[in-house]
Amino acid sequence: MEKPKIVVVGSSNTDMVVKVPYIPASGETILGTDFMTIPGGKGANQAVAAARAGTDVTFIACVSDDSFGKQAIENYRNEGIDTSCIKIQPGIHSGIALINVAEGGENSISVAPGANSYLFPEDIYGFEDVFEGAKMVLAQLEVPLETVEAAAEVAHEKGIPFILNPAPGAAIPESLLSKVTIISPNETEAAIITSRNEFSEKDVPIMAEEIFEKGGTTVLLTLGGKGVYLKTFDFEGIIPGYKVKAVDTTAAGDVFNGALAAALAGEMDLKEAVDFAQRAAAISVTRMGAQPSAPTLEEIQHVQF
Template identity: 50%
Template sequence: MIKFEILVVGSSNTDMVIKAGHLPSAGETILGGVFFMNPGGKGANQAVAAARLGGKITFICKTGNDIFGKQSVQLFEEEGINTSYLLSDPKNPSGVALITVDDDAENCIVVASGANATLSPNDLQKTQEVIGNAGIVLMQLEIPLETVEYVAEKAINAGAKVILNPAPACKLPDSLLKKLFIITPNQTEAEMLTEIKVIDIDTAKQAAKIIQAKGVENVIITLGQNGALVLTEDVFTHVKAHKVNAVDTTAAGDVFNGALSVGLAENLDLIAATEFACKAAAIAVTRLGAQSSAPYRNEISQVFNNNI
């Protein structure tokens, strides 16, 4: 059962997705197949994933005062997410992401941040109570870095554990890294943080060590179809992925992070929580879309034949 509340602070977008045979090269026009719109944004994806898996979720984001923003709020409420702290920007549109997915389930994404880029520390002055009530605070990097740093500072002062999914990839100050309980980069993001090209378990270990030396308590590098590498204290653990027929990897990392947060909120140890997250992500990649791909708790039990 849930022991801690989870606060997710991050972005909310509307994803516009086209399935195509391959990802276009520069200057290339290709004819795609299926088009659909889906609620997305890394923050929203992670909040929805965690809620569907049984988490008690409060989500803070900023949308535009437009149809996309209003639809997003309605969807969050339908998922059982606490929307009391959502903000609306009267000047900027809601965020939008343009996504192409190829036949190998790989994707390329361009994001127009819109209102997400205006979520500032000043917006969060009245959120100390909800930060104080959270056992876990989960964030990403589709909102301003100064806002991420502000929330991290408030969270650790309140005794919460901060998880950062450092996506999209960028350099991060050591002052922020030292506040993190867990960081969850993928291979590209780990390379950005360390200048180590992560291509296998050995290079992942090198990168994880460098990140940990910057002050992060625990490091989890996600490795796609190779699972995840966990570094806690001086111990490495390779959590293997589950073999599935992937059709779209768009929100796999978001589902992983949402599930990881739920596992930790239920007092699972870090390895067990990572195993749970790998199971959730394995189901997500078998489906198209971002939030639409996030599994429910009973689906994990059914697919993997256990009660977690």
């Protein structure tokens, strides 16, 4: 049976990961244990997660002609991802992320975007033909905002649902929100979108409502293991998550979004798709690494919690 097609627009990074006993404080040096170099980047993580979850993925991104970029493209091809729309930008480094992963699974991440900053709106318009036949378009914010806006515009013009994972957190212009079908911030990102300096658990429904009113879009406010606060025109409430022992939470949100796009592209009901995505994310945090942690469709369907 033919797989549904989605387009992912976003970043490609190489993650340099150190396992540490805890996240160091400012100015503190600590000794870690293991070091790994792992393919990452929010866009790439979501593209891989969606491909493993059963979709035909075209990835629009930008890498350098360095060894990291070449290896990244090879990795995507091995996942069955269409790499024909990955731009090669010579003379700059490919995206790099430095990640500390603590024993409890929490992490701290620093990103040097490199070539990701060279994915421009004109590149999106140049690749416009690949949007034809897509069931979903998925983007994040590790590439320039105007590039994300161009992707949203193309999706809007072609009548394709557009999922925005607003990470890293940033203020979102209403011109972009008006073209978003589903937005999936975590609590911190929701606070930034709603101009809050601080928030508590009681603010979650309020933030979801404010984001909904800004764009009239479906809001999936992710709460980690506690679940997802869903706000639509006809439903508002928490869809419970799954409690697991976390090993590495690095790409949990990316796996959630990739699996969500795959489920919706396969015409799954929204609430069922959210549950499907939460199952995928729960599996991912029990494994080390970003892309290596993304589960297959069979694993998502048959895992027992």
